[in-house]
Amino acid sequence: MKLIDFDFENNIKDHQAYKSLQYLKLPDKQMEEFKKFDLSELYTTSFNFLNNTPLNNESMDEFISNDFHTLFINNAKVQPLNDLLNQKIKISHLPKEKNLSKNALFHLGETFIELQNKIEISKTLDKPLLIVNLFTSNNAFSPASLHICLEENTKVDILELFISSNTGECFLNINRKITLKQNAILNYSKLEQSSKNDTSIFNYHSNLLKKSTLKMVSVNSNAKKSLNFWDFSLDHEDIILNIDAIVNINEDKKSANIANIVHNKENIKSEINVKHILDDTSHAIFEVKSTINRDASKAKVFQSSKTTLLSDDARIFAQPQLIIQTENLEAKHSATCGAMNEEELYYLISRGISEEKAKAMLIESIENEVIEKIYNQSIQKFVLEFKGKNNV
Amino acid sequence: MLDIKNLHVQINDKEILKGINLNIQPGEIHVLMGVNGSGKSTLVKTISAHYDCVVNDGSIKYKDEDLLKLNPTQRANKGIFMSFQNPVEIPGINNMYFLKTALNEKRKHLEKEELNAASFLKLVKSKTSEFNMDDAVLKRNLNEGFSGGEKKRNELLQLLILEPDLLLLDEIDSGLDIDAIKTVATGINSLLDGKRSLLMITHYERMLALIKPDFVHILENGEIIKTGDYSLALKLGKTGFKDIGE
Numbered sequence: 001m002k003l004i005d006f007d008f009e010n011n012i013k014d015h016q017a018y019k020s021l022q023y024l025k026l027p028d029k030q031m032e033e034f035k036k037f038d039l040s041e042l043y044t045t046s047f048n049f050l051n052n053t054p055l056n057n058e059s060m061d062e063f064i065s066n067d068f069h070t071l072f073i074n075n076a077k078v079q080p081l082n083d084l085l086n087q088k089i090k091i092s093h094l095p096k097e098k099n100l101s102k103n104a105l106f107h108l109g110e111t112f113i114e115l116q117n118k119i120e121i122s123k124t125l126d127k128p129l130l131i132v133n134l135f136t137s138n139n140a141f142s143p144a145s146l147h148i149c150l151e152e153n154t155k156v157d158i159l160e161l162f163i164s165s166n167t168g169e170c171f172l173n174i175n176r177k178i179t180l181k182q183n184a185i186l187n188y189s190k191l192e193q194s195s196k197n198d199t200s201i202f203n204y205h206s207n208l209l210k211k212s213t214l215k216m217v218s219v220n221s222n223a224k225k226s227l228n229f230w231d232f233s234l235d236h237e238d239i240i241l242n243i244d245a246i247v248n249i250n251e252d253k254k255s256a257n258i259a260n261i262v263h264n265k266e267n268i269k270s271e272i273n274v275k276h277i278l279d280d281t282s283h284a285i286f287e288v289k290s291t292i293n294r295d296a297s298k299a300k301v302f303q304s305s306k307t308t309l310l311s312d313d314a315r316i317f318a319q320p321q322l323i324i325q326t327e328n329l330e331a332k333h334s335a336t337c338g339a340m341n342e343e344e345l346y347y348l349i350s351r352g353i354s355e356e357k358a359k360a361m362l363i364e365s366i367e368n369e370v371i372e373k374i375y376n377q378s379i380q381k382f383v384l385e386f387k388g389k390n391n392v
Numbered sequence: 393m394l395d396i397k398n399l400h401v402q403i404n405d406k407e408i409l410k411g412i413n414l415n416i417q418p419g420e421i422h423v424l425m426g427v428n429g430s431g432k433s434t435l436v437k438t439i440s441a442h443y444d445c446v447v448n449d450g451s452i453k454y455k456d457e458d459l460l461k462l463n464p465t466q467r468a469n470k471g472i473f474m475s476f477q478n479p480v481e482i483p484g485i486n487n488m489y490f491l492k493t494a495l496n497e498k499r500k501h502l503e504k505e506e507l508n509a510a511s512f513l514k515l516v517k518s519k520t521s522e523f524n525m526d527d528a529v530l531k532r533n534l535n536e537g538f539s540g541g542e543k544k545r546n547e548l549l550q551l552l553i554l555e556p557d558l559l560l561l562d563e564i565d566s567g568l569d570i571d572a573i574k575t576v577a578t579g580i581n582s583l584l585d586g587k588r589s590l591l592m593i594t595h596y597e598r599m600l601a602l603i604k605p606d607f608v609h610i611l612e613n614g615e616i617i618k619t620g621d622y623s624l625a626l627k628l629g630k631t632g633f634k635d636i637g638e
Contacts, residue, residue: 347480350465351473351497352501352554353493353494353497355465365483
């Protein structure tokens with residue numbers, strides 16, 4: 001079935017969601033030429049609409065480790081393994097909640113989901129949580145939704161792994177809502193391994209209460225097209241929001257990090273840093289808008305895009321925007337772009353390291369700088385080993 | 393070992409070296425001295441094929457091979473090592489991983505078996521303990537957050553691991569306290585076995601007292617204006633560079 005053939009008008013009960021879809025502004029031709037990131041072909045491609053992928057024990061065993069509590073989320077169903085976790089984690093499958101995200105792609109995914117998965121964590125965990133999402137079917141449109149909720153004063157480290165192994169062309173539309181109650185701290189890392197023709201869209205939306213902290217690290221996608229959409233309205237005081245991401249793409253791959261962050265109360269800190277390494281004819285977008293409203297005094301707002309271009313044909317479109325309506329704040333944005341650092345390269349090759357190897361080391365060093373932002377050492381180690389094994 | 397004839401080098405369209413002639417035999421220790429901007433660093437950078445240095449004329453033969461035809465990697469693997477005045481910081485590259493990679497690239501060039509992690513660690517620890525160096529730097533990223541002295545000691549460690557044939561040291565003693573200078577000098581002297589050669593830039597008598605040069609060359613305005621032995625350096629220490637060319 002093609003998305004373009006779906007009868008949205010008669011199948012969407014949520015009027016707001018329908019209106020969002022009606023006004024979904026996919027890049028038109030003029031914009032496309034400028035930004036060169038076109039999603040419209042997704043609507044004319046035939047996909048199998050899939051909400052569930054069967055799991056076998058073999059595929060699960062690979063991810064079981066003493067360093068983590070492991071959960072499997074299989075598009076529709078969360079399958080916990082460890083009964084002890086039930087005392088701290090409640091997993092439920094509920095009718096969809098009303099969602100205030102302004103991101104039309106978020107609503108697109110919700111349209112095709114009947115029950116939403118919800119993980120509620122009531123106590124600090126002794127080990128990090130590894131949430132594994134496996135997608136194995138060919139030519140599937142896989143919408144997936146998860147609401148992660150931390151209770152007051154809870155501290156949790158989560159690594160969410162998305163692995164798509166297929167020989168066709170899949171479209172993953174992943175929605176993640178994050179609720180942090182007062183004083184909760186979530187260190188959330190995302191690691192993705194896609195098949196080369198996949199399109200993956202990650203839509204993040206949040207409800208962060210007073211004095212909560214959300215630190216997110218997103219590591220690479222090797223999908224043909226990947227998009228992270230961060231939609232955060234910060235409506236309580238003393239929130240900390242950090243987003244770090246690394247994009248390392250080649251060939252004709254495309255990647256976008258789009259963020260809409262709104263400060264509505266005082267003493268909020270938001271920071272988003274994305275590093276890009278672009279080779280061949282790859283293309284990346286960094287479009288981040290931070291709005292600091294009048295009541296959001298004492299804000300700290302930072303945006304940074306750093307790009308290393310490894311070829312003449314790689315492209316970056318970087319547009320950091322600050323919309324400031326208060327006087328009492330600290331704000332900074334930057335977008336830098338250039339070739340590989342010549343001094344660093346020379347240092348390595350002057351020690352007898354071949355230029356090819358030296359460049360690979362420097363690329364790895366840029367990635368590692370982001371991976372080192374992952375707070376939990378077990379998660380850091382897992383990500384480094386996974387990348388080494390799978391050349392993500 | 394090294395034979396430089398009529399070398400002219402420019403950086404950014406400005407001629408810095410204006411006809412350098414220098415011959416270094418195996419086992420010899422040479423020192424370059426001169427005021428700032430005289431061309432000392434440019435000379436050692438040119439020998440190691442730094443990207444800033446453009447050779448306009450002249451020749452450099454290294455072990456009877458035309459050095460100007462070799463790229464920096466090849467020169468390093470054939471035994472040339474230049475320590476940097478201000479080593480660059482590279483966050484995200486672990487110092488130990490970098491050293492191991494550099495050593496194994498050289499071993500591969502020499503058709504020797506690469507060292508595994510355990511063997512390499514044993515080698516490094518033997519060097520750091522022999523010369524009283526803190527091996528905590530191995531766990532850190534390459535030069536990241538290192539003090540000036542730590543950076544220089546890291547350069548020394550690389551020297552000791554890679555065991556080059558021609559050592560080019562650009563002010564390796566700058567920023568070091570007395571004890572650290574002794575450590576560096578001891579390390580360098582341990583490599584000088586009568587076959588290895590050294591070309592060193594320094595302003596400090598203390599370093600010269602610990603590594604006694606065979607030849608001292610004074611550079612002025614891109615040319616060697618005087619060559620002598622250790623006594624020339626001592627004279628410089630008393631009179632300065634003024635009138636030294638007379």
